[in-house]
Amino acid sequence: MSFPWAQHYEPKHPFMRYLDERLPLPRLVYNAIGGGYPVPRNLNYFWNFGVLSGLALVLQILTGVILAMHYAANQTVAFQSVEHIMRDVNWGWMLRYMHANGASFFFIVIYIHIFRNLYYGSYKAPREMVWLLGLVIFLLMMATAFMGYVLPWGQMSFWGAKVITSLFGAIPVVGQSIQVWLLGGYAPDQAALNRFFSLHYLLPFVIAGVVILKIWALHIPGSSNPTGVEVKSESDTVPFHPYYTAKDGFGIGVFLLLYVVMVFFAPNYLGHPDNYIEANPLSTPALIVPEWYFWPFYAMLRAFTVDFILPAKLWGVLAMFGSIILMFFLTWIDRSPIRSTNYRPLYKPFFWIWIVDVLVLGYCGGSHAEEPYLMISQIATMYYFAHFLIILPIVSTIERPKPLPNSISESVLHGEEKESAPFGAGGVMPGTEPQPAE
Structure with a gap:
């Protein structure tokens, strides 16, 4: 959506003008998260979780790339390579715990984000494409998380892979062929581990691409808001920066605090102890759960x-x-x-x-x-x-x-603006206009 009152990017420094003429990246960033992107003024903290999901994705990609440098996708040494990361690689234990708990925090953020969309009706027109792309991201996340859970090659990894891939065998006619194609054989082994590792490494970058599409789609109709009323005037919006960058900064601080507490004080709380036992096809765990x-x-x-x-x-x-x-x-x-x-x-x-x-x-x-x-x-x-x-x-x-x-401003100020100039228009708050001298 084009807002006629949105601020326009005008670089002042000669180098920024030069860069903007040849590669308008600063303009793109400014229009996406700066003063060039007006957002509804009544967004609550549930709108923080979109940014938090992006932060969680970045953390997963960064830690995952470093872990991949030390991981061996071979069924004979995969379990030992994870132990090597934990014991011998500098800060390897922290990277692994960050990655494992980061997946849980990623899903926590996404589930709250989905809850917000469902509660406030953000899936309705004209934002249905934003909702659909979000669901695509969710499905890609589930596939990525499942394949990542297999990589440590512990007991729960092996039997989880066996149970979940067997689901495809239930599909009539083509089910068995799909199951064999997924695993590269008739049971989880070296071929399956190679496939899952390569896809687990690739899919986060695919998710990042879909996230860019989602942000692009979001900027066409603009952000939703708790009332569900569309933006009607300048008084209904504020620039994304500095108002919501500050609000998102607070949310990021809380997120990182909880994340760090989990990584350092309860790193295995959300995991399963059986996954610290090397995979054994001849020993079935008492309870197989994802x-x-x-x-x-x-x-x-x-x-x-x-x-x-x-x-x-x-x-x-x-x-x-x-x-x-x-x-x-x-x-x-x-x-x-x-x-x-x-x-x-x-x-x-x-x-x-x-x-x-x-x-x-x-x-x-x-x-x-x-x-x-x-x-x-x-x-x-x-x-x-x-x-x-x-x-x-x-x-x-x-x-x-x-x-x-009747408007977003009315919902915020409880009707105080009905008969006065809107807050933000000319930078004057209603009731604070300068009085003539007596």
Whole structure:
């Protein structure tokens, strides 16, 4: 979106003018994150998580590249090479813990970012392309994280790879061929390790490319905001810098503080102890589970225990992948013209029930495949799909939303600007205009 009141980049230094004429990189940066990019003035801290996800990606790429210099993608020495990184490489233990915990923090940030998009309706037009590109990033993240979990070649790495790749074998006709193609054989071995390592190294750069596309797509309609009301005038916006760069700086500080605490004081808290045992194809772990950020989907996979028309395993695979694919159609499933859940009194309780449902699925996914967890997983899985396929379409049709504010400024100042000059226009706050001398 083009804002006529946006500040334009005018370099003052001769070298910057020279560079801007031949390679307008400073102009690009200024228009993307500087004063040339006005954003709604009412963004809360949930809007920090887009920047935090970019920071997490950069941390993962930097630590991953250095770790790759010391890792050996060979099934006979892969486990020992990880121990070599931990024990012999200078600061290798810190780099590995940063990378392993960085993946968890990346998913924490992304899940909160998805929550914000769902709650404030940021998936609705005209930002549906931003939402779709975000889901592509999420899928690429899941693939990257899964293949990275295999690389240490511990017990959970090996058996996790065996279980997850076997899911493709449930697909009729072509399933076995796809499974063999993925692994390079009939079980995880040297070929699988080579493939997973090369793809794990490549995909973060693909994610970075999609992130650039997402930022590009975001700058066309502009950022969403908590009210869901579009920008109407200059008074509705402030320059991204310095207002939101300062706000993002605070968020980055909190993120890094928590990240450092986890790396130095609880580096293995989110991992599985069995992965410190070298992979043994002849010894099956008592509980095979993926990393915690896959638990809700793993619960859906295990929720189907009875063959009905199709094999139960195939139903589980369809549910696991369908739970994400369903998100791609959310823009068209939710027909409500109101974006923000704050103004949707009927939908709001159903949204929070869905959040609890996902948390329950996560808890069941990390538990043993036994009762009562299987029954709870089945109920939670049914509600997950009912929320999007039944509840949301009906609610969006019959709901009577609360009245929206007339503008973003009105929502911020509670109507104080209705009869006065807008704050920011001419740099004068309403009620502070200079008075004539008596």
